[in-house]
Amino acid sequence: MKICQVERPLVSTNRIAMMEHKHLQVVIDGSSKLVAVDAVGAKPGDWVICVGSSAAREAAGSKGYPSDLTIVGIIDHWPPPGSETDEAAAGGGADSGEGPAASSGADSAGGEPGADKAGGA
Secondary structure (H helix, E strand, O other), X not given: OEEEEEEEEXXXXXXXXXXXXXOEEEEXXXXXEEEEEEOOOOOOOOEEEEEEHHHHHHHOOOXXXXXXXXXXXXXXXXXXXXXXXXXXXXXXXXXXOOOXXXXXXXXXXXXXXXXXXXXXX
């Protein structure tokens, strides 16, 4: 399984009959753009779980279906490591008045950030 992000829908009206009318999405896997069959109704910006190989064909509806990547789930919450969303969450403690910058007792209570949290709760 892979975690990918949906970039946009892909419209292909002229295709082989075996592909039926399944929705296709362009997904980003790292720096690669791939086409995936959308079995769950994902929308652009969604982080999704994709399966490949024979699992992709079966998830798309049949072992004979011509797919090597199928979206099988939408991730409810996914801040990728190093993203702006993840960094904001990590730095959010200082803005909310929590953390080493807000508590003067942290340095005197052993010198480690967060030492006051262990003893105070």
